[in-house]
Amino acid sequence: MAAPTATTEPATRLRRFVVWRQLNKLRWLILVIVFAMLVLLPLLHVYQTYTAAHAYDLLSPGEKQLYDVMETIAAPFVSDPAEDLDAIKGNTWSGSFWGYKISDPLAALGQVAAGLNLYWPFLLTALVPLLLTIFFGRFFCGWICPATFLYELNSNFASWLRWAGIRVGNRRFDKRIKYGVLALGLILSAVSGSVLTGAIYPPAIIGREIYYTIAQGGLGVGTIFFLATLLFDILVARRGFCRYLCPGGALYSLLGRYRLVRIRRIVETCNDCAKCNVVCEFDLDPLRDGFGQECNNCTACIAICPTDALTFTLRPRDYPEQGPGHLGRHYRGDGEAPGEADAAP
Amino acid sequence: MTRRGFLKRWLSGAALLGVAALLYGVTPLLAPRRAKAKRNYLRPPGALKDDAAFIAACIGCGVCGEVCPPRCIKFHIRDGGGAVNTPYIDAAEKACILCDKCMEVCPTESLTMMPRQEIDMGVAVIDERACYPWVDRGVCGACVSICPLGKKAIGYKMWNQYRPVVRDACVGCGLCVEVCPHPSVPIWVVARPMGVKA
Numbered sequence: 001m002a003a004p005t006a007t008t009e010p011a012t013r014l015r016r017f018v019v020w021r022q023l024n025k026l027r028w029l030i031l032v033i034v035f036a037m038l039v040l041l042p043l044l045h046v047y048q049t050y051t052a053a054h055a056y057d058l059l060s061p062g063e064k065q066l067y068d069v070m071e072t073i074a075a076p077f078v079s080d081p082a083e084d085l086d087a088i089k090g091n092t093w094s095g096s097f098w099g100y101k102i103s104d105p106l107a108a109l110g111q112v113a114a115g116l117n118l119y120w121p122f123l124l125t126a127l128v129p130l131l132l133t134i135f136f137g138r139f140f141c142g143w144i145c146p147a148t149f150l151y152e153l154n155s156n157f158a159s160w161l162r163w164a165g166i167r168v169g170n171r172r173f174d175k176r177i178k179y180g181v182l183a184l185g186l187i188l189s190a191v192s193g194s195v196l197t198g199a200i201y202p203p204a205i206i207g208r209e210i211y212y213t214i215a216q217g218g219l220g221v222g223t224i225f226f227l228a229t230l231l232f233d234i235l236v237a238r239r240g241f242c243r244y245l246c247p248g249g250a251l252y253s254l255l256g257r258y259r260l261v262r263i264r265r266i267v268e269t270c271n272d273c274a275k276c277n278v279v280c281e282f283d284l285d286p287l288r289d290g291f292g293q294e295c296n297n298c299t300a301c302i303a304i305c306p307t308d309a310l311t312f313t314l315r316p317r318d319y320p321e322q323g324p325g326h327l328g329r330h331y332r333g334d335g336e337a338p339g340e341a342d343a344a345p
Numbered sequence: 346m347t348r349r350g351f352l353k354r355w356l357s358g359a360a361l362l363g364v365a366a367l368l369y370g371v372t373p374l375l376a377p378r379r380a381k382a383k384r385n386y387l388r389p390p391g392a393l394k395d396d397a398a399f400i401a402a403c404i405g406c407g408v409c410g411e412v413c414p415p416r417c418i419k420f421h422i423r424d425g426g427g428a429v430n431t432p433y434i435d436a437a438e439k440a441c442i443l444c445d446k447c448m449e450v451c452p453t454e455s456l457t458m459m460p461r462q463e464i465d466m467g468v469a470v471i472d473e474r475a476c477y478p479w480v481d482r483g484v485c486g487a488c489v490s491i492c493p494l495g496k497k498a499i500g501y502k503m504w505n506q507y508r509p510v511v512r513d514a515c516v517g518c519g520l521c522v523e524v525c526p527h528p529s530v531p532i533w534v535v536a537r538p539m540g541v542k543a
Contacts, residue, residue: 031525194400194428194429196372
């Protein structure tokens with residue numbers, strides 16, 4: 001077992017579990033799978049409509065190719081594609097798995113605001129994500145959201161730009177802006193009678209735009225909005241939309257305020273290198289135990305920590321600031337580390 | 346708190362709301378309001394009667410379109426203003442086959458499961474000044490043969506075979522519109538007048 005270098009460190013009861021260091025890779029794998037499913041499901045749907053029409057000979061060469069590829073993919077799993085492939089449908093905004101429907105809590109909230117009535121069969125479809133969010137916090141943002149996949153690639157792209165000497169935006173704003181976006185979205189949804197929160201929510205946009213592109217003959221308006229957020233992230237603030245503007249992120253942050261599964265710093269092991277603060281996509285402050293409600297448990301800080309000083313814990317609140325690590329006060333400097341500027345709300 | 350601090354807080358709060366409002370203000374502008382439709386689009390079967398309620402209830406997930414076997418359900422993808430991302434059916438292009446899958450899969454109340462005879466997407470009307478049998482330009486009967494609801498929904502006029510007439514049980518699926526061979530499509534699905542139901 002690759003235990004932390006135990007020679008120099010004091011024995012800690014909460015020695016980190018070695019697999020947690022690999023969780024970031026697992027997270028990327030899940031993000032890729034979710035995104036691939038969002039592409040695959042509309043393609044399978046198109047294939048289903050071809051099989052339902054029983055007219056293979058009438059398809060164009062390109063359609064035949066799609067048919068053949070999808071048949072190869074689906075054949076091991078289904079006997080009657082037109083019916084059996086209905087088992088998994090939808091996207092992260094709302095989907096159906098073997099008849100069990102799961103919806104985004106923001107969809108439920110926005111729909112309640114737009115119609116000003118409660119339709120329980122729909123609201124109950126958001127129950128499982130809601131409970132998971134209360135337990136795991138903003139995990140959707142880091143582990144599932146198809147927009148996060150693109151946004152993280154986008155911020156990698158921005159760091160290449162920075163490496164190439166091109167200036168990219170790194171402004172900081174008040175993280176509470178997104179709560180204003182959420183509140184205003186709900187109010188405007190109620191006023192306009194249309195689920196506006198879904199129209200500016202990137203994961204919903206991506207799910208439906210991929211579907212529109214593949215099965216409806218073209219991109220919709222959401223693409224313009226999403227491209228604008230990508231530009232915003234490059235030109236103005238790293239992961240700016242998720243940090244400051246996303247209404248869904250706002251909702252999950254509120255729900256995950258007292259989440260039980262959270263990351264903590266082991267102060268005896270920490271050497272104050274501040275890599276965690278630099279790698280944190282959400283501009284949090286793991287170095288000073290400042291995770292707060294915004295943390296999405298993405299484990300990037302755990303993966304980068306050179307001394308394995310970050311670990312998971314089951315606690316409804318963060319640890320109060322534990323002070324400098326084992327190298328002592330002189331090492332940290334006074335408020336020099338990046339990510340220091342913002343105060344948690 | 347000082348007066349300056351108080352003002353600062355309120356001003357920054359107002360600025361934050363302004364930024365937030367900008368997002369929602371821009372979004373509907375990206376989807377310009379549809380010009381008066383030349384064609385009447387239908388909502389999918391089982392839709393809420395009141396279109397405003399339908400728009401409010403629909404979350405725009407697109408799953409109804411994703412299960413539709415004939416791919417007749419389309420979406421307002423670049424138009425519709427507030428109704429953007431809501432589903433519709435253009436019967437002349439591709440009509441609903443009443444397979445019930447969209448009603449089954451819809452998570453919200455915008456499409457709810459109902460027996461076939463209670464579905465009300467509209468009602469077909471026939472332009473008797475253009476329909477081939479009605480103007481004595483031959484026999485046709487395409488609309489009558491394709492109707493999934495049979496004789497209670499559309500049949501031939503008594504004493505004059507081959508002239509189609511729409512009856513009470515029509516649910517407005519639009520298959521007759523899709524199949525009509527006349528270039529000007531003299532059969533059409535219109536909204537059922539309020540209070541009239543088969």
